[in-house]
Amino acid sequence: MMMARRSQGLSERHRKILDFLTRFQEENGYSPSIREIGDSINVKSTSLVDYYLTQLEQMGFISRDNRVSRSIRVLEPAERLLNRAVKAVRQLEDVVPIPVLGRIVASEPIPVPPSDLAYFDPESSVEIARSLLPARERPEELFALEVQGDSMIDAMVNDGDTIILRRAQEANNGDMVAVWLDDRDETTLKYFYKEKDRIRLQPANPTMGPIYIENPAHLRIMGKVVMVIRQVKSVAA
Known part of the structure; x- marks a missing residue:
């Protein structure tokens, strides 16, 4: 400097x-x-x-x-x-503020109020150096969510981490996505797989099984994960 x-x-x-x-x-x-x-x-x-x-x-x-x-x-x-x-x-000067819109569950989906994805203060954001983001990503299309749960630990996404997502309504097989389950008012973070007659939401935790969505109309993709910001936990002496 x-x-x-x-x-x-x-x-x-x-x-x-x-x-x-x-x-x-x-x-x-x-x-x-x-x-x-x-x-x-x-x-x-x-x-x-x-x-x-x-x-x-x-x-x-x-x-x-x-x-x-x-x-x-x-x-x-x-x-x-x-x-x-x-x-x-x-x-160093090219720092991009990414708005934090709320919390996403990375375990078995749990019911949450419809406003959960906007419960954070409007000024909440995380700052990311533009050089750290994939070149193809446009900052205005990105948002951040805090992770709750441990179903994606084998994908290096732990409870308390922050994920950066690109807004999307569709996904390819193998994409890590944040989804909203309309019929249950539940959120979850999983790998997306479209099978013959259903959608499979696959965790990255060997102790947990997949979630099957028989009616794709009940699943709404909110975004694809492009980056994970790890939470550094202090170790007690």
Whole structure:
């Protein structure tokens, strides 16, 4: 983070020195002299050039041994380093808030009030770095639910975790989905499988059996899971 801030604050002379050092070393295989660096930026004072080099060294762009002539080493080509620093800043700033709409049951479905999926405060959200989300996902189509239950533990989804879902009304076999069972007013989180004459909701827990939905009209898919945010539990000493 400190490197990123400093790179954005480089003066024009700092940048010109880095560019000259990079080109000179690539062409000659060794570093230029202080005077050659000064000539490249139209500065006659070697002490002023040394001052700029000291600043670049303190910022981590170069290394050198003051006891040895022509010992300057660019730690990374200037243009690539600067681009990487700016990119890192943009990634840190690119945080996507995902609204938390409520709780989903990841065990045997239990009856819940119809308003359960909106019981959280409207301001509730989790912040995710955009770079962590699958590239194809559009943030405006995503929402989050807290997980209750342990039927998906073999899928690395535990009680208390938060899941990020993409809004969807259809699913493919093997998708992990959040579903609403209209005829029971119940929610559950399971793997979805469409069989010949029914829907199978498969848990990821060997101690639990599947749920069979004989009438697909009674099942409403709310979203497909795209990410799981694990809850870190502290261990008592």
